[in-house]
Amino acid sequence: MLDFALKVSVVLFAIAVILNLYRVAVGPSLPDRILALDTMYVNSIALIVLFGIWLGHRTYFEAALLIAMLGFVSTVAVCKYLLRGDIIE
């Protein structure tokens, strides 16, 4: 049961990442693209956690934590650049 649920959820998360990629490519404005990239890193955290469950290892947890922190920082940096024209004033 767990194997089947893992496979189904990996497929659903992959479809979600593909939909986000569509929004990154099409998105008519810059905040749309930033929002889609933000959603993509959140989905990739979930994919990495699923991969760790699949292998039964704890190693991939640190990678997910790093992606969470760097993704948040990059989103805030790009938003700040759009808002003020500068990141660190």
Next chain:
Amino acid sequence: MIALYTLMEGIIAFFLIAGSIFALIGSLGLARMKDFYMRLHGPSKISTLGVGCVLLASIAYFSLLDSGPSLQELLITIFLFITAPVSAHLLSKSALHQKLERDPRTRGNPQELQEDDDEHTSEESPQGSSKLP
């Protein structure tokens, strides 16, 4: 003992499926909705409910594997719950700063969008959010 394992497996499978369905619905909303202010709504569901459910499943799985509590994944959950509103706030501020186009069905009438909005929503009251759908 076998019954406990079966029960925990069912709980883990339920959390995995629920989280991935939430993520799919949120991404579908991101891809399908009309303007940016509507699209901002979907991804917050992913980062709270979708990834939250998957991390709960991971906590349950590794607790079962090690026969002891493993609460490391709560770090990611807490971090995402703290940072999701901050990034959504900054994104909406930058969208208002750029004066993005909005669908006429989007509710609300913020100050930043009013001057280029007068020609097609002039019949609205100043508190446009009180309008019924």
